[in-house]
Amino acid sequence: MKCRKCDLKAAINMRQHKLALCKTHFLEWVCLQTERNILKYKMFSKEDNILVAVSGGKDSLALWDVLHKLGYKTAGVYIHLGIHGEDQYSTKSQILAENFASEHHLVLHIVNAKQELGKTIPEFSESNKRGKSKPCSVCGLVKRHTMNEIASKYNYDVLVTGHNLDDEVSVLFNNVLGWQIDFLRRQAPFIPAKAGLIPKAKPFCRFYERETAAYAILSNIEYIEEECPFSEGSTTIQNKELLNQLEHQRAGTKLAFYLKFLKAKKELFSSQEGDHFTDEIFSCPICGQPTPNPGNCTFCRMVTRY
Amino acid sequence: MKCRKCDLKAAINMRQHKLALCKTHFLEWVCLQTERNILKYKMFSKEDNILVAVSGGKDSLALWDVLHKLGYKTAGVYIHLGIHGEDQYSTKSQILAENFASEHHLVLHIVNAKQELGKTIPEFSESNKRGKSKPCSVCGLVKRHTMNEIASKYNYDVLVTGHNLDDEVSVLFNNVLGWQIDFLRRQAPFIPAKAGLIPKAKPFCRFYERETAAYAILSNIEYIEEECPFSEGSTTIQNKELLNQLEHQRAGTKLAFYLKFLKAKKELFSSQEGDHFTDEIFSCPICGQPTPNPGNCTFCRMVTRY
Numbered sequence: 001m002k003c004r005k006c007d008l009k010a011a012i013n014m015r016q017h018k019l020a021l022c023k024t025h026f027l028e029w030v031c032l033q034t035e036r037n038i039l040k041y042k043m044f045s046k047e048d049n050i051l052v053a054v055s056g057g058k059d060s061l062a063l064w065d066v067l068h069k070l071g072y073k074t075a076g077v078y079i080h081l082g083i084h085g086e087d088q089y090s091t092k093s094q095i096l097a098e099n100f101a102s103e104h105h106l107v108l109h110i111v112n113a114k115q116e117l118g119k120t121i122p123e124f125s126e127s128n129k130r131g132k133s134k135p136c137s138v139c140g141l142v143k144r145h146t147m148n149e150i151a152s153k154y155n156y157d158v159l160v161t162g163h164n165l166d167d168e169v170s171v172l173f174n175n176v177l178g179w180q181i182d183f184l185r186r187q188a189p190f191i192p193a194k195a196g197l198i199p200k201a202k203p204f205c206r207f208y209e210r211e212t213a214a215y216a217i218l219s220n221i222e223y224i225e226e227e228c229p230f231s232e233g234s235t236t237i238q239n240k241e242l243l244n245q246l247e248h249q250r251a252g253t254k255l256a257f258y259l260k261f262l263k264a265k266k267e268l269f270s271s272q273e274g275d276h277f278t279d280e281i282f283s284c285p286i287c288g289q290p291t292p293n294p295g296n297c298t299f300c301r302m303v304t305r306y
Numbered sequence: 307m308k309c310r311k312c313d314l315k316a317a318i319n320m321r322q323h324k325l326a327l328c329k330t331h332f333l334e335w336v337c338l339q340t341e342r343n344i345l346k347y348k349m350f351s352k353e354d355n356i357l358v359a360v361s362g363g364k365d366s367l368a369l370w371d372v373l374h375k376l377g378y379k380t381a382g383v384y385i386h387l388g389i390h391g392e393d394q395y396s397t398k399s400q401i402l403a404e405n406f407a408s409e410h411h412l413v414l415h416i417v418n419a420k421q422e423l424g425k426t427i428p429e430f431s432e433s434n435k436r437g438k439s440k441p442c443s444v445c446g447l448v449k450r451h452t453m454n455e456i457a458s459k460y461n462y463d464v465l466v467t468g469h470n471l472d473d474e475v476s477v478l479f480n481n482v483l484g485w486q487i488d489f490l491r492r493q494a495p496f497i498p499a500k501a502g503l504i505p506k507a508k509p510f511c512r513f514y515e516r517e518t519a520a521y522a523i524l525s526n527i528e529y530i531e532e533e534c535p536f537s538e539g540s541t542t543i544q545n546k547e548l549l550n551q552l553e554h555q556r557a558g559t560k561l562a563f564y565l566k567f568l569k570a571k572k573e574l575f576s577s578q579e580g581d582h583f584t585d586e587i588f589s590c591p592i593c594g595q596p597t598p599n600p601g602n603c604t605f606c607r608m609v610t611r612y
Contacts, residue, residue: 176482177552177559179566181573238555242548246483249544253483260485267487268574 012214016252023218030215034066034203041189043201044158050074051156051198053147054100054108056093058216058223059162061100063204065219067160068104075107076100077150079143082113082120083228093224100221109154111146117303128302135230138302145299148289151198163202166209169254170239172261185269188262195281196290206255318520322558329524336521340372340509347495349507350464356380357462357504359453360406360414362399364522364529365468367406369510371525373466374410381413382406383456385449388419388426391535399530406527415460417452423609434608441536444608451605454595457504469508472515475560476545478567491575494568501587502596512561 001010003022010020021029037043044050050067054060054076067074078097083090094110101108114120119127121142125135151159168187175183189206193199204212216223231237246253281290284297286304291297296304307316309328316326327335343349350356356373360366360382373380384403389396400416407414420426425433427448431441457465474493481489495512499505510518522529537543552559587596590603592610597603602610 177563179563179570181570238552242551245548257483257485264485264487 011218012211014208014211016208016247016255027215027218030062030207030211031066031069033206034063035070037189037203037206038201041201043160043190043203044072044199046071046073048073048157049155051109051147051151051154051159052076053143053159053161054078054097055162056096056224057162058221058225059164059167059204059209059212061097061162061221061223062212062216062219063160063162064100064106065104065221066215067203068106075109075154075156077109077111077147079146080110080112080114081139081142082122083230087226089224089226089229096222096224109150111150113142117142124302127305136234139230141299141302145287145289145297148198149287152196152289156198158199158201160201160203162204162212164204164207164209164212165254165258166240166243167236168202168205169243169258170236172258173239173243174235184261184265188265196283206258208254317524318517320514320517322514322553322561333521333524336368336513336517337372337375339512340369341376343495343509343512344507347507349466349496349509350378350505352377352379354379354463355461357415357453357457357460357465358382359449359465359467360384360403361468362402362530363468364527364531365470365473365510365515365518367403367468367527367529368518368522368525369466369468370406370412371410371527372521373509374412381415381460381462383415383417383453385452386416386418386420387445387448388428389534389536391532393532395530395532395535402528402530415456417456419448423448430608433611442540445536447605447608451593451595451603454504455593458502458595462504464505464507466507466509468510468518470510470513470515470518471560471564472546472549473542474508474511475549475564476542478564479545479549480541490567490571494571502589512564514560 001013001020002008003010003025004020005025006022008022008024011023012026013020019029050072052060052064052067052074054064056078060076064074064076076097078094080090080094097108098110100106114123117124121135121139124142125138128138147159150156172184172187175187189202191200207215215221227237243254281292282294283289284291284295284300286296286300289297289299307319307326308314309316309331310326311331312328314328314330317329318332319326325335356378358366358370358373358380360370362384370380370382382403384400386396386400403414404416406412420429423430427441427445430448431444434444453465456462478490478493481493495508497506513521521527533543549560587598588600589595590597590601590606592602592606595603595605
C-alpha cells in the first residue's frame, strides 16, 4: 500500500479514515491534526504556559513531542507513584521521562509520592478501605491533586494530558453503561478553569491508540511499554477489548461514538445547568485547593489519616 | 442448588437477581413480575382488548401465555411474511402460533403478505433498493403497518410485543453508539396512543432472554427455535454477543444499563419537547394511517410501486 501523498510505501493504514501514509507524512499529519484539535476545542494558544502530565508512556511523551514541535511553551510534570511490580515500573518510567526532557532541553517537575507525601500509592491503598484491592482510585486522587498543585505553584495556564480516543471512549462507554449523567456532562476535550482548578485539555482525544503508538515508534521516542501492573483485569481494559471487537466489526465505530457524543451533549445538556462546579466551592484549610464540601479535602484527609 | 421458596431443586438460577427457583415458583415469578411491569409502566388493564403480536417464537408465545393466565382479554395477530429459508420458516411458525391459539381457545388473526399485499418480504426486498441485501427494514415496515391496521380494524386498545431485555438492550446499545437522540427519546416499555397509532407495550422488557426461554420450555410451549434466516450476522446479533460478554464479566450489567437508562431519560428529556409525534401528522390517502409527511405513506408507496 502506498502513501496517499507521495509514492513511498505507507507506514500506517488508518481504516477509519481510509488513509494510508508514509512515515514522514504520518508524523506531519499527527502534528496537523493536533493543532486542529487545539483550535477546534479552543484549548490554549502559543502564549500560554502549558504543563504536560507525563507518565513515561507513549501517549504523554508523543503529546509533549508534538506540542514542542508545534512551538508551544511546555514543561512536564512526572509523579513517581512508587509502583514497582517485578520491573521497577515507576523508576523506569521516570528515567524515560527525564531522558526525553533533557534531550529536548525542557523542564520536568518531579514529585515523589513516598518522599513528599510519606507513602507510595500501593501503601496509601493498603491502608485505605476503598483502594484495598485496586489502588486506581487512590492513584487518580493523588495525581489530580498533585498536578493541580504544581500548576498553581508555578503559574501554568493549562494542564494537558495524553488521553487518546481509546481512553476517552472507554470512559464514555462506562459512563453510558451506568448512565452517569454528571460524568457524561463533564466529559470533554477541554475543561475550562473553575474555582481554583486549572483548565485541562486533551489534544490527542481524537487519535486512536494505535496512532499515538505509531507516532512514538516512528519518532524513535523511548517510552515504557508495559502497562501499569495494577491495570490488569480492570474495567477499563475489559471495555477497551470489547470496543476493539466493535471497531473490528465496523471500522470507525469508536471515533463516531465519541464525536457523536460530543455533538449530542450540546442538545442533551444545553438547557440544563452547567455542572457540579457551579455549586458552592470551599477551600481546603490544609492545602488551599478547592473542594465541594467544607472542611479538609479528600486528598488531605487521606494523607493526614495514615 | 435449591429453590429459594421451597425445598425442591432449582430449575433456574438468575445470577443478576441472586435468585434460584424451582419450576413452579419460577413460572409463578414470571407471571408476578409481568403483572408488576404492566402496573409500573401503566400499560393496560383487565378491561382492555389486547392484541398480541405473535411470531411463533418463545417470547411472543410465552407472553401470550402469561397474559392469558393473568386473566387479560387477549387475541393474537400472526403475519405470514413468506420467509422460508431451507426450512419453511414462516409456515412452521404459523402452525405453532395456530396450535397455541386453538389449544387455549383464543382468537388469532392471520395476515398473509403474499396473498394480501401481493408479495412476500423477500420479494418486496428484492425489488427495493433499501432492502436488497437485508430485508429487515422492509419487514419492520410491513409488520408495523399491518399490526396497526388490524388493531384499528378490530378496535383493540393496545398492541403488545414480546420484546425481552436482550432485545431492548441491543437496540439501546445501537442507539447509544450512534447517539441517536430521537430514537433514545422514543425507546420505552410503553408508548401511548398518538395520532392514530395504537398504544404499544412490552410487558417482558425486564426479562432476560434466557428467562423467557426457560418460561416457554418449562411451560411446554411449542415454539419455533430457529432464528429468522435473515438475522444471521446482523448488527442486533453482534450487539447481543458483545452484551453477553459484558454480562458474563459483570452479572446484571444489561438490566442495570436498561433500568438506569429509563431513569436517566426523565432527567435528560424532561425539559425538552416530547417527541416527533407532536409534530404535524398527515393521513395517508390510500390506507388512512398516520404519516409524518403529506401524500402516500412509506408502506403504500412500497406496495403500490411494484
